[in-house]
Amino acid sequence: MRFLNATLPDGSRHDIEVEGGRISALLPVxxxxxxxxxxxxxxxxxxxxxxxxxxxxxLLGLPWIPNQxxxxxxSDRIEAERRVRAARTVPEFETxxxxxxxxxxxxxxxxRTHVDVDNQLGLRNLHEVLKIREHFxxxxxxxxxxxxQSGILRSPGTAELLDEAIAQGADLVGGLDPVxxxxxxxxxxxxxxxxxxxxGVGVDIHLHDGGDAGLTQILEIARRTEATGLQxxxxxxxxxxxxxxxxxxxxxxxxxxxxxxxxxMSHGPGGATIPxxxxxxxxxxxxxxxxxxxxxxxxxxxxxxxLERAMLIGYRANFRHDEELALAFDMVTAAAxxxxxxxxxxxxxxxxxxxxxxxxxxxxEAVATRKRRSLVVKSGRIVAKDGALQTPLPR
Amino acid sequence: MRFLNATLPDGSRHDIEVEGGRISALLPVxxxxxxxxxxxxxxxxxxxxxxxxxxxxxLLGLPWIPNQxxxxxxSDRIEAERRVRAARTVPEFETxxxxxxxxxxxxxxxxRTHVDVDNQLGLRNLHEVLKIREHFxxxxxxxxxxxxQSGILRSPGTAELLDEAIAQGADLVGGLDPVxxxxxxxxxxxxxxxxxxxxGVGVDIHLHDGGDAGLTQILEIARRTEATGLQxxxxxxxxxxxxxxxxxxxxxxxxxxxxxxxxxMSHGPGGATIPxxxxxxxxxxxxxxxxxxxxxxxxxxxxxxxLERAMLIGYRANFRHDEELALAFDMVTAAAxxxxxxxxxxxxxxxxxxxxxxxxxxxxEAVATRKRRSLVVKSGRIVAKDGALQTPLPR
Numbered sequence: 001m002r003f004l005n006a007t008l009p010d011g012s013r014h015d016i017e018v019e020g021g022r023i024s025a026l027l028p029v030x031x032x033x034x035x036x037x038x039x040x041x042x043x044x045x046x047x048x049x050x051x052x053x054x055x056x057x058x059l060l061g062l063p064w065i066p067n068q069x070x071x072x073x074x075s076d077r078i079e080a081e082r083r084v085r086a087a088r089t090v091p092e093f094e095t096x097x098x099x100x101x102x103x104x105x106x107x108x109x110x111x112r113t114h115v116d117v118d119n120q121l122g123l124r125n126l127h128e129v130l131k132i133r134e135h136f137x138x139x140x141x142x143x144x145x146x147x148x149q150s151g152i153l154r155s156p157g158t159a160e161l162l163d164e165a166i167a168q169g170a171d172l173v174g175g176l177d178p179v180x181x182x183x184x185x186x187x188x189x190x191x192x193x194x195x196x197x198x199x200g201v202g203v204d205i206h207l208h209d210g211g212d213a214g215l216t217q218i219l220e221i222a223r224r225t226e227a228t229g230l231q232x233x234x235x236x237x238x239x240x241x242x243x244x245x246x247x248x249x250x251x252x253x254x255x256x257x258x259x260x261x262x263x264x265m266s267h268g269p270g271g272a273t274i275p276x277x278x279x280x281x282x283x284x285x286x287x288x289x290x291x292x293x294x295x296x297x298x299x300x301x302x303x304x305x306x307l308e309r310a311m312l313i314g315y316r317a318n319f320r321h322d323e324e325l326a327l328a329f330d331m332v333t334a335a336a337x338x339x340x341x342x343x344x345x346x347x348x349x350x351x352x353x354x355x356x357x358x359x360x361x362x363x364x365e366a367v368a369t370r371k372r373r374s375l376v377v378k379s380g381r382i383v384a385k386d387g388a389l390q391t392p393l394p395r
Numbered sequence: 396m397r398f399l400n401a402t403l404p405d406g407s408r409h410d411i412e413v414e415g416g417r418i419s420a421l422l423p424v425x426x427x428x429x430x431x432x433x434x435x436x437x438x439x440x441x442x443x444x445x446x447x448x449x450x451x452x453x454l455l456g457l458p459w460i461p462n463q464x465x466x467x468x469x470s471d472r473i474e475a476e477r478r479v480r481a482a483r484t485v486p487e488f489e490t491x492x493x494x495x496x497x498x499x500x501x502x503x504x505x506x507r508t509h510v511d512v513d514n515q516l517g518l519r520n521l522h523e524v525l526k527i528r529e530h531f532x533x534x535x536x537x538x539x540x541x542x543x544q545s546g547i548l549r550s551p552g553t554a555e556l557l558d559e560a561i562a563q564g565a566d567l568v569g570g571l572d573p574v575x576x577x578x579x580x581x582x583x584x585x586x587x588x589x590x591x592x593x594x595g596v597g598v599d600i601h602l603h604d605g606g607d608a609g610l611t612q613i614l615e616i617a618r619r620t621e622a623t624g625l626q627x628x629x630x631x632x633x634x635x636x637x638x639x640x641x642x643x644x645x646x647x648x649x650x651x652x653x654x655x656x657x658x659x660m661s662h663g664p665g666g667a668t669i670p671x672x673x674x675x676x677x678x679x680x681x682x683x684x685x686x687x688x689x690x691x692x693x694x695x696x697x698x699x700x701x702l703e704r705a706m707l708i709g710y711r712a713n714f715r716h717d718e719e720l721a722l723a724f725d726m727v728t729a730a731a732x733x734x735x736x737x738x739x740x741x742x743x744x745x746x747x748x749x750x751x752x753x754x755x756x757x758x759x760e761a762v763a764t765r766k767r768r769s770l771v772v773k774s775g776r777i778v779a780k781d782g783a784l785q786t787p788l789p790r
Contacts, residue, residue, distance in 0.1 A: 064760045066717040271713025300720060300763040301710055312710075315696055318666025322461040325695060365459045368695040 001380065002036035005029055006044040009363045013041070018353050018380055026349060037382070042357035042374050043366055046347040047109035048306035049336035052237050052265045052290020055096035055113040055132055056125040060295050062090060067300055074180060074208050078150060081297035082120065092128035099294060100136050103304035105384040107356035107373045112143040112204070112290070112340055114174055117165050118150035119157040126165050139378060143340050145204045147174035152191050153182040159191040166199045175205035178217055185217055193224050202233035207241065210273065214241025215249060222260040231261035235339060239264050242280070243273030250276055251283070258284035263339045267292040268313035277317050281327065288339045289313050289331035306332040307358070307370035314367060322364040329363050353380035396775065397431030400424055401439045404758045408436070413748050413775055421744060432777070437752035437769050438761055441742040442504035443701035444731035447632055447660045447685020450491035450508040450527055451520040455690050457485060462695055469575060469603050473545060476692035477515065487523035494689060495531050498699035500779040502751035502768045507538040507599070507685070507735055509569055512560050513545035514552040521560050534773060538735050540599045542569035547586050548577040554586040561594040570600035573612055580612055588619050597628035602636065605668065609636025610644060617655040626656035630734060634659050637675070638668030645671055646678070653679035658734045662687040663708035672712050676722065683734045684708050684726035701727040702753070702765035709762060717759040724758050748775035
C-alpha cells in the first residue's frame, strides 16, 4: 500500500510505502501510475499531541452555557464550575467523547487529560474518562492525571481519592497551586509526592500562582523531584510565574528545572504571562503544549486544534521567525510525545502509519495558517478527511 | 425576495423580507412554503468591519517568505520590510486583492487600510491600493490612511508625500511613534496635524511606544485633537502604553481621550500589552478592532477573519463572560463602523441587505467558535458560501 505524493517538512517529495502496518520506505515520487492514496503534495506532519486537556470539563455539544464566574480568580472559577457541574444532566462521557471526536478530526492522536477529583465528585469523572479511553482505544492514546481541582487540604479526603484514582487507572497524580489554593506548600506537596512515590507514577501540577511566590513553589517542586528520584516524570503546567519574574531569576530556575528533569506546559495563556519558552529550551528544559480549557465553565474559547494552539503559543511568545514557529510546532508534537512517554511516535521509516496532512509548504506556514486537515491517518486508515471524521468511526 | 429562517442575536427567528434593495421587514418564520434562500436557522450578523488592515503589506498568495527581522524592535521590522519590499516582484495590487477576496469570504465588507508612504516608496503603494479600492468598489468599502511607515523626520520628504496622498485619494493621515521612531514628539505631530487641518481629514496614529513615554504621546495627541477641533476624527492604533501604565494613569487618560473623542484600536496583541478595553469603554472611549498584519514582513500570523480577531481580542483581554465577548464583537462590527463613519451600516429594517451567517446560537458562541461563514450577503447577493467566494466574483 502506498500514500502518494507527500511533501515532507524538509520540502522533499515522496511516496510513502506501507508494509506490515509500518512505514517501510519513503520512495521517490512515482511517475508511473500507482495504486494508492494521492496526498496531492500536501505537507505530512506527525500526529498532533495535546499535552494538557480536560476531557471531563468540556461542555462541547451542549447548548451554549454562558460563563458564570463571579470574579477573575482561580477560586471564583472553581466555585462557578461546581455550580455548572451540579446543574449538568449530560454525562461527561458524552461531552468528552464529542471533544475526542473533534480533536481527532484536527489530527490529535495522543493526549494527556487532567480529570477532576475532589470530595464532592469522588472518582465519578475518572470513571467517565476511563470509559472514554476504552471507547476510543484504537483511535487515540489518553494519559490520565488525577487532578485535585478543589485543592487537597481544602477538600478533605482528596489525597486518599487521588491515591485510589491511581489504583483505578489514572497514570499520574496532579496538583494545584499549593499556596494559592491550599495555603500550605509543604502539606500539598507532601501529599502529592507521597502518592507518586508509593505508586511509582509521575506528577503534573497546575501552577497559576505568579511572581516570586509562584517561583518559590516551582523550585520546591524541583527539590522534591530530585529528592524522590522522579526526574523526568514531573511537569508543571502553566507556570505563569516563569513569565513574571526577572530574567535572572528565571535563568537560574531554568538550570534547576533542567537538572530535575521537570517539563513545563504552556497553552499560550491569553490573560496571564507566558514562560520564556526559548530561554527554557536553551537551558535544557522540556517545554510542551496543551489546549487547557475548551468550551467549559472556565473558558468559552478553545477547540482542541493543536496547530491553532501552536499558533497561539507562538503569538503569545512573540514568535515570528520560522525556527520559532518550529519550536511551537515541536511543543505540540515531538516534545509533548516525549513528556507523555510515547514509545512509538513519529513520522519515519519503521514508524507507525500515523500522520496528518495539511495544505502548507513548510512547518512555519502550517502553524501560521493552520488550515483544515486534509487527512488524518491512524494505523494506516483514514480516520478524518477535510476536518470531518470518517463515519462509521473506525473501531 | 426573502431570506428564510434566520436566527437573530437576541435568539428570535425571522424571515428577512427584501424590497427595493433594503431590508423591508423581519417577519415571523413562514410555516407555508415560500420562495427564498433558506438560512437554516443560522445566526445572522451584520457585516464584519476591519478597522486596521495593511492591504499593501501582505504577501498572501506568494510562496512562504520567512520573517527576516534581525531583532524585535519596530525599527528592526521596518528594516526587514524594506528588504522584503525591494525583493518582491509581484505587485501589491495582486497580493492585496488576494487578501480582499479572503476577508470578504469571512464576512468583512468594510475596512480601514493603512498604506505605506515614505521617501523610498513615494506613493506607489497608495496607487496600488487605490486600484484595489476601485476594483472591489461594489463589494467592499475601503478607507485609506496615508501611513508614514518609515517615520516622517527619519524619511525626509514624507510630510509632503502624505499631503499629496490625501490629494490623490487617501482619506486620513497616519503617524508612527513620534518619539520611538522620529525622536521628536512635537515635530512629528506638527506635520500630521497640519495636514489634517489643511485637508480637513482625520488622523490614525500607530503608537507602539509603551509605558509612561507612550502615555505622554497619547495625551499630547488628545491635546492637539481638541486644539484643532478634530474631536471624533482621531484614532490611536495599538496604544500598548494604556495596558502598561498604572490603573490611575489609564483612568485619567481615559477621561481625556473620551473628551477629545479619540478612538483606540486594538488587534489583541500577542507579544505586547493590551489596553484595558472595558475600562476605556466605561469611560466613554470608543474602542474598535482590526487585523493589523496578515502574513507579511512583520508577522507570519493573521488571516483577516474578524470573528477570529474578536476571539483574539477577547482572549488577550481575558474576556470570558458573554457580555465581554459581545464587546469584542462590537469592536469588529458597530464600533469599527462608527469609527469609519459608515453612514449605511447595520442589520435592521430599512438597512442595506448586507449580512453574514454563521452556525451559532449567540454572539458569544459565534466569537468563541468562529465557524466558517455559511453565507456572506452583499447588496442582497450571496458573495461567499461556506467560506468560499462565489465565482464569478460579483462586480
